[in-house]
Amino acid sequence: MMADCAKTGVTRAFLDLPHGQIHLRMARPAGAASGLPVVLLHQSPGSAKQLEGHLAAFARAGRMAYAPDTPGNGDSDPLPQEVPTIADLAAAQYDAICQLIPQGRFDLYGSHTGASIAMEIAIAHPDRVASLTIDGMGLYSPELQADMLANYAREIAPDAEATHLMKVWHFCRDQFLFWPYYNRVAAGRLPNGVPETEEFHDFVVEVLKAMRTYHRSYRAAFRHPKRDRLPLISVPVVLACSGSDMLAGYADELRRLVPHAVMAELPAWGTPDYAANAVARILDALPAPKVAA
DSSP states (O other): OOOOHHHHTOEEEEEEETTEEEEEEEEOOSSSOOSOOEEEEOOSSSOGGGGHHHHHHHHHTTOOEEEEOOTTSTTSOOOSOSSOOHHHHHHHHHHHHHHHSOSSOEEEEEETHHHHHHHHHHHHOTTTEEEEEEEOOOOOOHHHHHHHHHHTSOOOOOOTTOHHHHHHHHHHHHHTTBSSTTOOSGGGBOSOOOOOHHHHHHHHHHHHHTTTTHHHHHHHHHHOOHHHHGGGOOSOEEEEEETTSTTGGGHHHHHHHSTTOEEEEEOOTTOTTHHHHHHHHHHHHSSSOOOOO
């Protein structure tokens, strides 16, 4: 689902924050903006590179689009906390957003971990967030939550035999094959396949960059009390999810917790022009277009 940055018009930059730097990707519309800017927050693991196709699609639709790497992921510096919360990550991302969009409202999109971060930004700043799109969110049972905290986002350190390289490669690969990825049995098999080699390599490289700290935001998302927080969202919400998403089974409960939300069914992962079609469906579900300030 990654795109070629050179072919999409996506550019990159760094922002200075009190804790360090935030790296981001952005895409500008070819002409005057025809709607509010949109901010996209990526899933774990990896970085905003996996959203380059989305950025380009929003830009083609006339939106200025930004996607920062979560602190401790991709090329963004980690927060100083060894055990950050989603609220900590949301505060840092909002500081970055305020540098990019100093005033006015913006639409906000988040996928998986990014959805939890985006949700907290929307709860804290309903005066600035015009809409929130949640693209996949896990509402785990206490048993699965404990299991994933213990086994999912393990700490990986470099070693002299370079086994860390294979650990990251297989960790990334098996996320496309099993759920959870360490449940490597027939009952845990996912219907999806591994992306094409070039795309998968790019994904692995993004995870390797932040190998020492990627687990912090992951574990924050697993600990986050989503069921308690979701009813606090007051802005318009789009609940978007692909049937290919391993978190699709939580869609009905999400809708009960956010009854004012509208649904957007996304295409199957890996289909041609996935990002363009997914963004088109999200835009169709958003409130009526607004002229940027």
